[in-house]
Amino acid sequence: MEITSVNNELVKETVKLQQKKYRDKTHKFLLEGEKSVKEAFDAGITIEKVFVLAEKAKNYSYLSDKIILTNEAVLKKISTTDSPPDVVAIGIQRVYDINILSCCKKVVLLENIKDLGNLGTILRTSTAFGADAIVLYGECADLYNPKCVRSSVGNLWKIPVVYLKEFSELSVFDKFSKIATLPRAEKYLKDFTVNLPCLIMFGSEADGLSAKLIQFSNGAVKIEMTDTVESLNLSVSCAVVLYKLFCLQ
Numbered sequence: 014m015e016i017t018s019v020n021n022e023l024v025k026e027t028v029k030l031q032q033k034k035y036r037d038k039t040h041k042f043l044l045e046g047e048k049s050v051k052e053a054f055d056a057g058i059t060i061e062k063v064f065v066l067a068e069k070a071k072n073y074s075y076l077s078d079k080i081i082l083t084n085e086a087v088l089k090k091i092s093t094t095d096s097p098p099d100v101v102a103i104g105i106q107r108v109y110d111i112n113i114l115s116c117c118k119k120v121v122l123l124e125n126i127k128d129l130g131n132l133g134t135i136l137r138t139s140t141a142f143g144a145d146a147i148v149l150y151g152e153c154a155d156l157y158n159p160k161c162v163r164s165s166v167g168n169l170w171k172i173p174v175v176y177l178k179e180f181s182e183l184s185v186f187d188k189f190s191k192i193a194t195l196p197r198a199e200k201y202l203k204d205f206t207v208n209l210p211c212l213i214m215f216g217s218e219a220d221g222l223s224a225k226l227i228q229f230s231n232g233a234v235k236i237e238m239t240d241t242v243e244s245l246n247l248s249v250s251c252a253v254v255l256y257k258l259f260c261l262q
Contacts, residue, residue: 015082016064019090023081027064027091027103033155036106042157044102045092047072049162056170059105064088069099076102093159106157109146109173114185117145119259121251122214124222125151131218132156133164134248140168142255147174148212150183151223180225186212191230193222194254196244198233205234207258215254218247 016024029035030043041061044050050073054060060079065072067082079102088097114120121144126132132154139147154161156174177183190211207213214230216222227233236245236253245253 014080015067016087017084019086021087023062024087024090027062027101030103031091031093031159033158036155036157040106040108042104042106042162043091043093043159044104044162045094045100045159046098046163047100049167050076050100050102052167053102053104053170056167058107058170061103061105063100063102064091065100073100094163107170109175111175111177111182111185113173114146114148114175118210119143119145120148120186120189120210120212121146121255122148122150122212122226123153124214124226125217125220126153126215126247127217128247129154129158129160130164131246131248133161133166133169135215135251136161136165136172136174137168138248138252138255140172142252143259144172144255147172149174149176150226151178180229183229190232192258193227193230193233194235194250195222195227195233196235198235200232200234201237202234202254202257203237205232205258206262207232211258213254213258215247215251218244 030041036042044053060076062081063073063076063079064081064083070080073080088101091101121139162169190208192211192213194215214222214226236250
C-alpha cells in the first residue's frame, strides 16, 4: 500500500492522534522513529499501521503486512517532531487492571503530574530502579502523548502504569507502607528505610502532595541538600529517592 497525499483520509485520521481526545476515544497512539517502533513491537505492543519512506521499508520487514509506503510530506504532517522521522506508526494502547497492583511490592504514585518530560523521565527512572508499577493519580498528564512516549525512551512498555481517579481506589494499598515525599518531612532520606510492600508518593512540583494523600501516608521523607537550593526537579527527586529506597536496601 502507498499513500503520498497529505489529504488522504487515513492520513487525516492519523493526524487526529496528536490530540488526547482522539487517543482516548480510539485507544491508539503515535510512535515516531525507528527505535520507538522496534522497542514497542519487541515489547508486544500491537502495531496497526506503519508509515515509512520507501527506501527505509526493508528495516520494517517484521511489520510487512502493516507497512504503508509514503513520502516526507506525509510524515511531516502526521509527526509531532520538528524534523519528521523516517517512520511513524500507529500503536494500540496497553491498559492494565487495578488488580495488578495487589501483586506488586514496589509502587510509585504520581499525583497531578502535568509535565510530559518529567513523566517520561520518571517512567524511565522507575524502571531502572526496580519499581513494579506506576500509579497516575488525579489529573495527570497523558501517558500516550507523543512527547511522553519519546522521553520515556522505550521504557513505557517495560512497566505497568495504572490510572486511578478516585481516592477510594487507593484501598488496594491498605496493607502497604505508604511513604509521602515532603520538603518538610522530619526524617531525611539517608536515615530512612522501608518495609515491603511499599508505595512511594510524589506530588507535582507546583503543589506537592495533597493533604489527603499526606494523611493517607504512614511515613514521610525528605532529601537532604544544601541550604542554597530550595528544591530539585521532580524527576531528579524521584531518581534520588527510588535509588536509595529500592536499590540500597
